[in-house]
Amino acid sequence: MTQRHWIAIATFGSAALMLGALGFQFLGGFHPCKLCYWQRYPHVVAIVIGAIALWMPNRLLILLGALSAAVTGGFGVYHAGVEWKWWEGPTTCTSGDISGMSTDALFDQIMNAPLTRCDDIVWQLAGLSMAGWNAILSFVLVGCWLMALRRA
Template identity: 45%
Template sequence: MTRTQFILLAIGGSAAALAGAYAFEYIGGMAPCQMCWWQRYAHMAAVMIGVLALILKGRTLPYLGALTALTGAAIALYHTGVERAWWQGITSCSTGSIAGLDVTQLLDPAANVAAPVRCDAVAWEMFSLSMASWNGLLCLALVGVWLIAASKRA
């Protein structure tokens, strides 16, 4: 495979992850938590870097793509640890915070205050792995794809 094909594979992997995340949200009705959004941002950045890497030659952008995928993996694996109670997550997403709301908003049913989506609850899993776990594995694979793209001559 050529450098361009590996970059396209990396772009496709991140685009597929984003498509899956949005499908779970809009078709499956599963709202993302704060850490889920952070994982999406890593994939969005990887897609943009990939497009630039197709236009601009050189090894810098594929290495930056690998770093972005590694960042996504780190966030996903941290999120997995929070879901599995291996460590504590950020309080804004693991405690059901109602900060910023006054008593009248909390007691008024018409206010329609949505409960925050918790980062420490597994919303979906397959083969005992949560979405965050699967995303972490995908991101680690994409690190490899990006590094192979970087090693290829333009």
């Protein structure tokens, strides 16, 4: 396979994982936790890098794509470890902009917000959670980026 084929596989792999995460969220009703979001950002970066690298391939872009996939894989390992209680996860939670909200509106937003803890496994397949699958598949994507680099 050519370099562009490997870049396309890695790029579309990140896109497929993002679409899967969004499908679980919006179609399946599985609300993401803070660590779920952390795993999504590097996939978005990898998709953008991949789109640019397909148009204008170079070693730096390919390395950045591999790094993005490795970062999301690392977040997946960290999140899976939190889910399996191997280590403690973040003690903070995220919130949006609350400036200009009345006390009643803020209270209603808090009470109606879906709560998903980082240490809860909300879905699993073959004993692996979504975070575990993200880690494995993201490291496969790292391999695809590295195969593209080999073809450079």
